[in-house]
Each structure stands twice: as C-alpha cells, then as structure tokens.
C-alpha cells in the first residue's frame with residue numbers, strides 16, 4: 001500500500017506500508033449510480049450539475065459521508081429482511097486498504113494499467129500520466145463502466161468520480177492487520193484550518209492523469225459534498241469469521257441480481273453475470289504466482305483461499321474452493 005519513492009508525481013502521505021487483510025470481501029464492479037440511489041434511498045442527495053448530468057447509469061455525486069453510510073445501511077437492512085444477506089454480513093464503504101487493494105488488482109505499478117495512464121483508459125481531464133497517449137477529455141462524468149476494467153474486472157477505480165472511503169484521514173497510511181480507521185477520529189490529521197476529514201480515492205473527471213494513480217489519496221471533510229465525489233458499496237466484508245470461507249457464495253452477486261431496487265437493473269446482460277468480484281481469492285492467486293518476483297506490498301492470508309488455484313473467474317473461484325454454489329444469482 002502506497003507508492004515507491006521513484007514514482008512520478010508521488011505526493012506526501014503515500015509512503016509504503018505493509019498491510020495484511022485477513023478477511024475476504026466482495027467489490028461491486030461499478031461506482032454507485034444515480035439509479036441505484038433512487039431505488040434504495042429515494043431522491044438524489046445533491047444537485048445535478050453541468051458536469052454531473054442526470055442518468056440512471058451515471059455515478060451519484062454531491063453526496064456527503066453520512067449519506068453514503070446511510071445508503072449502505074439501508075441496503076444492508078433491506079437485504080437482510082429479504083433473506084438475501086445473512087445477518088452477520090453487511091454492505092459498507094471500503095477502508096483505504098481495501099480500496100487500494102481492489103484498485104491495484106495485484107499490480108505494483110502506478111496504476112492498474114501500468115506506469116502510464118491515458119484518458120482512453122479512464123475518465124480524466126488534461127494531461128495523460130507519465131507519457132501516455134493523449135486521449136479525449138469529456139470534462140464531465142460519464143456512465144459507469146464506460147472505460148476498461150482493471151485486471152480484476154472492476155471499473156472506474158481510476159477516474160470518473162472520486163470515491164469516499166470509510167477511514168478518517170491520517171497523514172501516514174495505516175499499515176498492519178486489517179487497518180480500519182473509521183473510528184480513529186481523535187488521531188485524525190488536522191488540516192491547516194484545523195479540520196479533520198475522511199479519505200477520498202481514485203481521482204475524477206476534473207483531474208489530470210497523475211491524480212488517478214493507485215496510491216493517490218486526498219482528504220475531504222465528511223459534511224461537505226461536491227459533484228465529482230461519489231462512492232461505491234464496493235466493500236462487503238464479513239463481520240464474523242474468515243472471509244467467505246463460511247459463506248461460500250457470491251452473496252453480493254445474489255443480492256445485486258435478486259433485488260430489483262439494487263444494482264442489477266442498469267447493468268448489461270453480460271455484466272449481470274458477475275456484478276461483484278471476490279478480492280481475496282484473486283490476491284492469493286496473484287501473490288502465489290508472483291510473490292518472489294514482484295515483492296508485492298499486499299499479503300493476504302485466508303486459509304480458505306490458499307487452496308484455490310488460478311481463479312481467474314469469480315464463479316470458478318467459488319467452485320475451486322469447494323464452496324457451496326448459490327442456488328440462484330449470477331449465471332456461471
């Protein structure tokens with residue numbers, strides 16, 4: 001987690017730390033959309049703008065931190081009541097560590113696409129990163145999933161909208177075991193104005209390419225809102241037990257496919273097959289193949305996943321792990 005000293009455009013606060021994630025989690029493929037928000041919560045949380053036009057498949061923006069947590073809470077409650085989600089599972093914002101793990105998708109380069117970034121690969125404005133080909137500048141948000149996915153099938157981790165993370169912003173990245181600074185308010189780093197902030201990640205349509213690097217991080221006061229800052233329920237972590245070893249189905253996939261007010265409606269048919277990605281299975285696979293050569297920052301421990309081999313497809317991950325298949329949900 002973090003960037004190496006030689007990474008172009010590196011900023012303070014990106015020093016590398018080693019992180020161990022002991023629990024698996026699922027990540028939705030896209031930023032949370034306006035259509036999803038309306039189906040789960042109701043009216044959009046903030047005004048639309050010239051750069052954030054209305055659209056079912058456009059990301060939610062102008063949403064403050066508390067509203068993102070309210071969305072996750074409401075979706076969790078509905079899902080539990082409907083029986084789709086077990087009582088000890090929940091939807092929430094990702095921690096910074098989870099977000100960066102998912103963004104990097106096993107890579108150690110500046111972005112998940114390599115050490116350069118073109119606006120053919122992500123929605124940003126202005127200068128491409130580190131000598132990449134200059135591409136289009138939309139100067140606005142666009143439909144989620146309009147740009148290529150990262151190696152784990154997650155879209156728009158770089159660009160389109162910034163994404164809230166659940167941690168209080170600390171100048172030094174948290175390392176260690178399952179770092180989660182959601183409640184670490186007292187130690188949060190204050191700005192020059194004395195404010196404390198949550199974390200936002202990923203860059204947006206209004207940035208140059210360098211701000212979309214995997215390690216780039218910014219602060220933002222939780223009560224504030226801006227059109228280019230949205231969020232994602234990308235993180236679905238188990239509150240109890242090791243990852244998905246005790247619940248070996250694509251629960252988020254089931255959830256997204258089963259709940260008409262949730263994530264499934266806006267997705268294309270091929271996307272409905274895999275609305276979520278299991279992060280730890282891929283991490284384990286990647287690290288097992290490349291542990292010595294790349295010296296990855298990430299080290300994932302999950303007993304259930306260590307026996308998984310070549311889990312390129314999330315559905316096959318479940319099958320390879322010998323776990324129970326979902327009786328319904330995303331097609332294999």
Ligand SMILES: [Ca+2]
Pocket residue numbers: 031156157158159160161162163202203
């Ligand atoms: Ca994004």
